[in-house]
Amino acid sequence: MSGCSAMSLGARQDLALQIAAVRELAARMPPVEEANEQPDDLLPPHRAPDSDLPGSSVNERTWPHRTLFVEEELQQRLEWARGLRPDAAGNVLRALERARELGAERRIAVPGSSKDFDQLRASFPHFGEVCDFVWRRAVLAGSAGDCAFRIPPILLNGPPGVGKTEFAQRLAGWLGTPMTRVDMGGLDTSFKLTGLDSGYSTGRPGAIWDALQGPWMSPVVLLDELDKRSNSTGDSGVAFLLALLEPSTATRFEDSCLGLAINASWIQWIATSNDTSSIDTAMLTRFRVFNINEPTGDEGRAVVESVFNALRNREAWAQAFPEQLPGHVTRQLVGRSAREVRQALEEACANAVICGRRELQPGDVPPRPGTGRKRMGFTP
Amino acid sequence: MTISDGIQSTGTDGTATEKPVALTPFHQSLERLNSRVEWIPTGWQALYAELRLRLYAVFCEGREPIVFLGGYEEDGHLFVETHAPDFVVQGILRKARAKAACTCMECGQPGKRRELEDWREMVLCGTCSAPRLLQLQIQRLLALDQCGTLHDACDPLMHPDARLVREAAEACGQVRKEHRLVLAGKLSNELREWVKRLLAHVQFRIVTGH
Numbered sequence: 257m258s259g260c261s262a263m264s265l266g267a268r269q270d271l272a273l274q275i276a277a278v279r280e281l282a283a284r285m286p287p288v289e290e291a292n293e294q295p296d297d298l299l300p301p302h303r304a305p306d307s308d309l310p311g312s313s314v315n316e317r318t319w320p321h322r323t324l325f326v327e328e329e330l331q332q333r334l335e336w337a338r339g340l341r342p343d344a345a346g347n348v349l350r351a352l353e354r355a356r357e358l359g360a361e362r363r364i365a366v367p368g369s370s371k372d373f374d375q376l377r378a379s380f381p382h383f384g385e386v387c388d389f390v391w392r393r394a395v396l397a398g399s400a401g402d403c404a405f406r407i408p409p410i411l412l413n414g415p416p417g418v419g420k421t422e423f424a425q426r427l428a429g430w431l432g433t434p435m436t437r438v439d440m441g442g443l444d445t446s447f448k449l450t451g452l453d454s455g456y457s458t459g460r461p462g463a464i465w466d467a468l469q470g471p472w473m474s475p476v477v478l479l480d481e482l483d484k485r486s487n488s489t490g491d492s493g494v495a496f497l498l499a500l501l502e503p504s505t506a507t508r509f510e511d512s513c514l515g516l517a518i519n520a521s522w523i524q525w526i527a528t529s530n531d532t533s534s535i536d537t538a539m540l541t542r543f544r545v546f547n548i549n550e551p552t553g554d555e556g557r558a559v560v561e562s563v564f565n566a567l568r569n570r571e572a573w574a575q576a577f578p579e580q581l582p583g584h585v586t587r588q589l590v591g592r593s594a595r596e597v598r599q600a601l602e603e604a605c606a607n608a609v610i611c612g613r614r615e616l617q618p619g620d621v622p623p624r625p626g627t628g629r630k631r632m633g634f635t636p
Numbered sequence: 637m638t639i640s641d642g643i644q645s646t647g648t649d650g651t652a653t654e655k656p657v658a659l660t661p662f663h664q665s666l667e668r669l670n671s672r673v674e675w676i677p678t679g680w681q682a683l684y685a686e687l688r689l690r691l692y693a694v695f696c697e698g699r700e701p702i703v704f705l706g707g708y709e710e711d712g713h714l715f716v717e718t719h720a721p722d723f724v725v726q727g728i729l730r731k732a733r734a735k736a737a738c739t740c741m742e743c744g745q746p747g748k749r750r751e752l753e754d755w756r757e758m759v760l761c762g763t764c765s766a767p768r769l770l771q772l773q774i775q776r777l778l779a780l781d782q783c784g785t786l787h788d789a790c791d792p793l794m795h796p797d798a799r800l801v802r803e804a805a806e807a808c809g810q811v812r813k814e815h816r817l818v819l820a821g822k823l824s825n826e827l828r829e830w831v832k833r834l835l836a837h838v839q840f841r842i843v844t845g846h
Contacts, residue, residue: 273763277766277767279804281766282805282807284837285808
């Protein structure tokens with residue numbers, strides 16, 4: 257499969273030719289003239305029809321499922337919630353009723369297609385180590401019966417603007433699961449994550465409960481700027497995070513507002529930081545740390561093209577520009593972080609449009625910040 | 637490229653005459669190589685022609701007794717050799733064999749040796765090898781499916797040995813991103829039938845070349 261970074265360039269080219277030929281061959285296959293469904297008497301006698309397999313409906317059987325909570329415990333909490341004061345019961349009853357409607361069985365993510373993963377790897381060439389790690393775990397999950405997949409907690413440590421958050425979003429997209437972003441820099445209390453007791457007037461469930469209230473039991477939770485968490489009150493949810501990051505303790509997570517034990521061990525944690533020295537050791541050991549460096553050389557060119565493609569997909573005005581960036585413009589942008597590239601491209605596109613052009617030129621690209629001419633004179 | 641059996645010469649009265657001349661072993665061998673052009677794969681025709689041209693070019697009186705053997709392809713190897721201790725001729729043959737080992741037997745593009753069904757080896761490029769490799773992967777997939785051990789040996793979703801099957805399934809829209817090919821160690825009935833149709837299509841393509 258695609259993902260082995262040890263493949264030589266020739267081997268990769270060879271594989272690409274094979275894939276292109278196979279796809280063309282398959283596309284030319286004549287369609288079936290008969291009905292798609294075959295009567296059971298054409299099936300081999302030892303082969304039972306699919307309806308006998310567990311989860312027989314077409315949509316259900318494509319995903320593995322796990323149990324989020326115990327039904328009896330949910331009933332107990334519902335009875336308890338109905339006995340609360342009316343002002344306290346509102347949020348609690350709504351949350352528990354919604355959980356009962358969705359049911360105890362939830363989907364677990366499975367790895368996406370290898371083609372999409374190749375595109376992800378090509379768009380983020382400086383995340384090669386992370387991609388290899390995720391791919392190996394995906395292959396491991398694929399060796400089991402139902403391919404239930406969970407990325408172990410990973411920490412992406414690197415300078416600002418290198419594309420850590422964007423990569424996490426694209427990875428969540430590859431898995432096909434929703435992503436919840438938690439800004440650790442602005443997290444001053446643990447309530448936002450773990451919920452506030454219903455005895456308080458503002459009591460409500462936390463972000464962890466909200467992330468699991470959907471069809472998915474393995475959403476991606478992005479802990480952004482983990483090294484920036486506020487220490488103003490001394491309680492920033494770290495202690496509860498420590499328990500959540502260990503699968504053994506996360507299987508019985510209780511939200512402070514609802515008191516219902518749920519299985520949060522399938523949550524896929526991705527954290528980002530700029531400096532690991534300000535992260536607790538206890539927290540750091542629970543993550544697999546990847547140091548992301550600025551892209552260089554060919555990586556830089558790939559990042560520039562990837563950022564430009566993302567810009568064209570997102571902004572309507574960017575689609576008026578040609579798909580391919582001119583080579584001299586790309587060379588000017590190589591060496592900048594992904595964020596700087598995006599800002600420079602937006603500025604360059606604006607400069608081009610002002611001059612009445614729909615094609616970028618090297619003069620449109622603003623100089624890199626901090627590279628202006630230094631003033632002459634005595635330094636203070 | 638043929639050699640006339642005789643040499644044309646001009647007689648004393650100015651008329652052209654032909655004298656029958658016995659072919660040397662060298663030329664007889666080259667005639668035999670020429671007659672075996674059809675035994676050489678189409679992708680190797682150019683290098684086979686170049687080989688014969690070079691041999692003609694180095695002919696001299698001292699090389700008359702040299703005999704060439706072979707002139708055919710077997711198991712992805714070009715067999716052309718001689719027992720004569722002539723460095724120049726040996727070098728020409730060695731270079732031709734080396735070039736054949738990295739030239740696709742079907743289209744003449746750069747290729748590499750691959751092991752195909754029944755342990756047959758062929759030198760093929762990526763494009764020409766794709767149908768055969770796809771056939772192998774499908775046959776292996778169906779065999780594992782019959783045993784009910786697909787998830788134990790390899791899951792087509794992830795295993796490199798089933799990559800081409802996955803790509804073909806995605807190209808036909810048979811498998812979407814969220815679908816897996818395997819459920820409880822077996823393919824679904826619909827997918828199994830589609831894979832068998834794909835196998836028949838691929839085999840037809842291999843045989844006919846269309």
